[in-house]
Amino acid sequence: MSYTIPPQTRIGHVHLKVSNLERSLQFYRDLLGFEVMQYYGDSAVFLSAGGYHHHIGLNTWHSKNAGPAPVNTAGLYHTAILYTTRKDLAVILKRLMEANYPLTGASDHGVSEAIYLNDPDRNGVELYWDKPKEQWPIDEEGNLMMVTERLDVEGLLKEAK
Incomplete structure (x- = not known):
């Protein structure tokens, strides 16, 4: 019996175990700009x-x-x-660079451009934007051909102005 998930389905949220709530808030709230929606006692927060x-x-x-x-x-x-x-991706990249926050990578995937970093607990974080679907690399048979190529960081940063 085959089942295909409805196309409108989205991944709603991620819930991370962290070692220090305030340190993680400095990253997700203060650096990346997420808003605090609710504290759940002194052991959890929702952004x-x-x-x-x-x-x-x-x-x-x-x-x-x-x-x-x-x-x-x-x-x-x-x-x-x-x-x-x-x-928007350029603005956050500029913000991270101005804060001297270490990046772990930067890639052009054909379908998207992405920067990679770790949060304070070394959870991996990808910040990206999707290119318009018309620009996605497709082979002769119509198959998606994602890649991992060097991101034009200088060109991206020009968008932040």
């Missing part, structure tokens, strides 16, 4: 872009003062945050 109940949940329920998860084990690879426009 949003644009007033949604939450896009990101942070908690210390099982992880307070713990070290980061080992890299070479199963688990979350990264959380991807989709920006509406290339200019």
